[in-house]
Amino acid sequence: MNEAIVQMRKVRKRFGDIQALDNVDLDIYPGRIIGLVGANGSGKSTLLRHIIGLYLADEGDCVTFGCKAARLGASQLSRIGYVHQEGELLDWMTVRQLIRYISAYYKNWNSQLEERYISDFDISLKARVGSLSPGQRQKLAILLAMGFEPEFLILDEPASALDPIARAQFLDLLLGIIQDSTRTIIISSHILSDVEKVIDHLLIMKEGHLLRDCSFDELREEFCRLKVTSLNGALPAELPFAEIVDCTREEGRAVLVLRNYSQEKLEVQAQTLNCEIEIETLPLEELYKIVVTE
Amino acid sequence: MNILRANLKHLYQCRSLWFWYFIILCQFPLLLLPVSRWEFDRFLGYLVLSFLCGLLTAGLQMEILSKPFSFCLPGHRKIPRQFIFRTGFVVNGLLGLVFLAHPGLGFPYVLVGAFVGMVFYLLGALGGFRDMNRNPYLVLFPLVIFGSVFFESDRILQQMIISSPVQIIIVSALISWLFWVRLGREGLARQYCGKISLGILASPNYAKIKKIRHAEMVRRLGKKKTPFSDTVENFFQRRMSQRNFLSRGKCAWGHLYIVSGESLSVLRVRQLAMMFGLFVIILGYISKNGVALSNILFILPVILAGQLDLLPYRGILLPAGRGDRFYAAVISGLTITLLTTLAIAVIAFISILLEPVLPDITLKGHTFGYHAMNIRYCFVTLPLMPICFAIATLIPRRPVLKIILSIGLMYVCIGFYVAAMIGEIQFELIIPSVLMISWGISLLILRYVCMRRCLGGNG
Numbered sequence: 001m002n003e004a005i006v007q008m009r010k011v012r013k014r015f016g017d018i019q020a021l022d023n024v025d026l027d028i029y030p031g032r033i034i035g036l037v038g039a040n041g042s043g044k045s046t047l048l049r050h051i052i053g054l055y056l057a058d059e060g061d062c063v064t065f066g067c068k069a070a071r072l073g074a075s076q077l078s079r080i081g082y083v084h085q086e087g088e089l090l091d092w093m094t095v096r097q098l099i100r101y102i103s104a105y106y107k108n109w110n111s112q113l114e115e116r117y118i119s120d121f122d123i124s125l126k127a128r129v130g131s132l133s134p135g136q137r138q139k140l141a142i143l144l145a146m147g148f149e150p151e152f153l154i155l156d157e158p159a160s161a162l163d164p165i166a167r168a169q170f171l172d173l174l175l176g177i178i179q180d181s182t183r184t185i186i187i188s189s190h191i192l193s194d195v196e197k198v199i200d201h202l203l204i205m206k207e208g209h210l211l212r213d214c215s216f217d218e219l220r221e222e223f224c225r226l227k228v229t230s231l232n233g234a235l236p237a238e239l240p241f242a243e244i245v246d247c248t249r250e251e252g253r254a255v256l257v258l259r260n261y262s263q264e265k266l267e268v269q270a271q272t273l274n275c276e277i278e279i280e281t282l283p284l285e286e287l288y289k290i291v292v293t294e
Numbered sequence: 295m296n297i298l299r300a301n302l303k304h305l306y307q308c309r310s311l312w313f314w315y316f317i318i319l320c321q322f323p324l325l326l327l328p329v330s331r332w333e334f335d336r337f338l339g340y341l342v343l344s345f346l347c348g349l350l351t352a353g354l355q356m357e358i359l360s361k362p363f364s365f366c367l368p369g370h371r372k373i374p375r376q377f378i379f380r381t382g383f384v385v386n387g388l389l390g391l392v393f394l395a396h397p398g399l400g401f402p403y404v405l406v407g408a409f410v411g412m413v414f415y416l417l418g419a420l421g422g423f424r425d426m427n428r429n430p431y432l433v434l435f436p437l438v439i440f441g442s443v444f445f446e447s448d449r450i451l452q453q454m455i456i457s458s459p460v461q462i463i464i465v466s467a468l469i470s471w472l473f474w475v476r477l478g479r480e481g482l483a484r485q486y487c488g489k490i491s492l493g494i495l496a497s498p499n500y501a502k503i504k505k506i507r508h509a510e511m512v513r514r515l516g517k518k519k520t521p522f523s524d525t526v527e528n529f530f531q532r533r534m535s536q537r538n539f540l541s542r543g544k545c546a547w548g549h550l551y552i553v554s555g556e557s558l559s560v561l562r563v564r565q566l567a568m569m570f571g572l573f574v575i576i577l578g579y580i581s582k583n584g585v586a587l588s589n590i591l592f593i594l595p596v597i598l599a600g601q602l603d604l605l606p607y608r609g610i611l612l613p614a615g616r617g618d619r620f621y622a623a624v625i626s627g628l629t630i631t632l633l634t635t636l637a638i639a640v641i642a643f644i645s646i647l648l649e650p651v652l653p654d655i656t657l658k659g660h661t662f663g664y665h666a667m668n669i670r671y672c673f674v675t676l677p678l679m680p681i682c683f684a685i686a687t688l689i690p691r692r693p694v695l696k697i698i699l700s701i702g703l704m705y706v707c708i709g710f711y712v713a714a715m716i717g718e719i720q721f722e723l724i725i726p727s728v729l730m731i732s733w734g735i736s737l738l739i740l741r742y743v744c745m746r747r748c749l750g751g752n753g
Contacts, residue, residue, distance in 0.1 A: 049748075049750065052611055053615070053616065054608070054609065054611070054748065054749045054750050055748040055749075056746065056747075056748055070616065070745070071615065071616070071617075072615050072616075073615040073617070073618070074540035074541075074545070074613040074614055074615060074618060075540055075613075076615075077611065077612070077613045077614065077615060078539075078540055078613035080611065081611075082611040084609055084610070084611075084750075086609065088607055088609040088610055088750065089607075089610070090552060090556075090607060090610075091508040091511070091512065092508065092511045092512065092523075092555070092556040092559060093523075093527075093555075094523075097523070097527050100527070100531060101527075101531070101548070101551070101552075102612070104531060104534045104535060104544070104548065105539070105544065105548065105612055105613050105614075106539070106613070107539040107540075128512045130508045130509065130511065130512040131512050145611075
């Protein structure tokens with residue numbers, strides 16, 4: 001496996017009374033598309049800002065591209081694109097001025113890509129950045145972060161202010177970007193249905209702790225929804241399945257969420273119970289709820 | 295919750311406002327001084343206090359009215375008016391007592407004094423409902439006080455109060471009634487609801503100030519017919535493009551662009567030149583021991599520097615590390631300090647050229663001669679600005695504290711200036727060490743912020 005581009009070791013960060021990050025250990029390998037999910041205030045943005053050196057850890061180490069985050073220089077930062085959750089932009093400039101200003105820093109700025117985004121996102125170049133709607137600002141922030149085709153892209157709530165059409169466009173764009181297998185992307189979002197379409201790796205955070213750091217397929221294979229329908233009218237009071245996470249029952253029917261299941265074993269058990277089973281994978285939203293409430 | 299408690303709760307929550315209450319409290323002894331010293335011939339100073347109280351009380355109502363959906367509150371139309379008038383009655387009833395100190399004037403004159411005070415209080419209230427960015431009161435208020443005292447218009451009003459109390463009460467009551475009607479209008483709450491305005495009470499709210507400043511900037515930039523911002527942009531872009539990618543030079547020019555570009559883009563050179571011209575000429579005529587008041591220009595940049603964050607937009611990710619940001623911030627601070635000092639030196643030089651040309655003015659028996667600025671005080675600006683930059687960069691989210699510290703620094707400079715004037719300190723000897731100390735401290739603070747602090751967000 002390639003060397004990790006981000007290594008966090010026992011990172012702790014506190015803001016006043018709030019423990020924003022607590023003993024976070026993380027390795028991010030190149031080429032991954034990572035979903036970072038968690039409730040508001042769970043430490044997602046704090047974690048991302050540590051990676052790019054905007055925040056400094058109280059304890060522990062954070063190394064990005066082989067360099068301590070606090071000492072990241074122009075050569076490392078020029079490889080990272082970042083969409084800010086709060087959409088901090090230079091409000092007094094026009095869109096054209098801002099794009100020209102940011103692009104001046106990057107040797108590999110792709111003007112064709114810039115033009116494509118401007119036309120796709122329908123951004124007016126003459127408008128003042130400060131007068132843009134939240135959605136337009138977010139589109140502009142995405143353009144600025146992607147315009148130089150960074151090898152490491154950090155998207156902190158990139159679609160939160162976008163309307164459904166713009167969100168679909170953004171997802172298409174993201175799907176286009178991930179065709180390049182060398183690019184690493186972290187996407188933090190509350191819209192889990194969008195995230196699950198693109199990610200291959202998942203980080204789940206809760207109250208500053210990293211609850212899960214696993215491949216998305218691994219998590220999906222860990223849990224399943226099992227629909228059991230009795231063929232003779234009734235189900236036994238005790239269902240013989242191991243590691244039941246959740247169970248809803250009606251007469252002759254049960255819907256279960258199981259952990260660490262084996263399809264073959266389930267089929268054998270169904271035969272002994274004289275019932276019909278249907279196995280479904282769980283959507284990210286449900287997987288997230290299970291992991292967080294455990 | 296009654297009206298008084300609701301308002302007091304709001305006031306209590308804005309603790310930084312206590313600074314303003316302290317400032318107003320400080321005015322009491324100054325305004326009532328003539329009474330305490332038994333100088334009965336002029337005692338309308340309390341009207342200034344009435345005005346300030348009106349400004350603050352209405353500002354508070356404005357804060358409450360501008361909250362989203364405040365018009366849904368029960369009694370939303372009546373509460374601001376009731377609160378303003380009730381407070382006005384109490385304040386002016388008390389302040390009117392100064393008339394009791396005047397020999398021969400009895401209790402009825404307290405009533406007259408209270409009515410007149412009410413008019414000034416309500417004028418202040420009118421100002422409290424206005425946007426502070428475009429509030430002419432802020433500029434006119436000191437001028438009106440100065441003019442009134444100089445031309446003794448307060449004596450005229452005082453004489454009118456004593457000679458025609460009934461007529462004064464009728465006129466004051468009529469004006470108060472007009473305000474009563476205006477403040478009770480149907481759409482008052484809806485008019486101010488959700489309005490982003492920088493009222494007098496908004497000063498401690500950093501996020502609000504930032505939002506309003508940007509909205510104002512966008513409005514002003516949008517109104518400009520010939521976009522000066524393009525000239526500014528081209529200047530900086532040209533310099534940036536001449537530097538290598540990822541170099542510190544590019545970073546420094548880019549940084550200077552975002553630190554100063556916003557202000558430079560809306561700079562109105564002609565208006566600014568006129569303003570400073572008038573400033574230097576008028577204050578040049580006001581002097582003490584041959585030293586013109588216009589010398590205050592040398593310490594005024596602290597206000598500019600105290601507002602300028604050398605690390606703006608900390609959350610934007612550019613290919614510039616913390617070390618690059620520090621380097622760029624130092625270069626920006628140094629450039630702005632040198633250019634500002636140069637501009638003031640030019641103004642001082644022009645004032646020297648004007649000195650033999652401008653005639654003496656005789657006003658009410660006093661002769662005022664024009665005095666030029668003392669150009670060697672340019673050396674006061676040089677150590678002053680870096681300290682203010684450092685304060686502004688260290689506490690970017692505490693606007694009131696920044697103002698207090700900047701004003702404190704101005705007083706230190708005035709003390710220094712007075713000491714230099716009376717020959718207590720050797721100006722030329724002390725300046726090099728002051729320069730070294732101030733720049734040294736500023737560099738340490740900037741380095742600490744750039745290298746050790748979190749940037750952006752909660753940082």
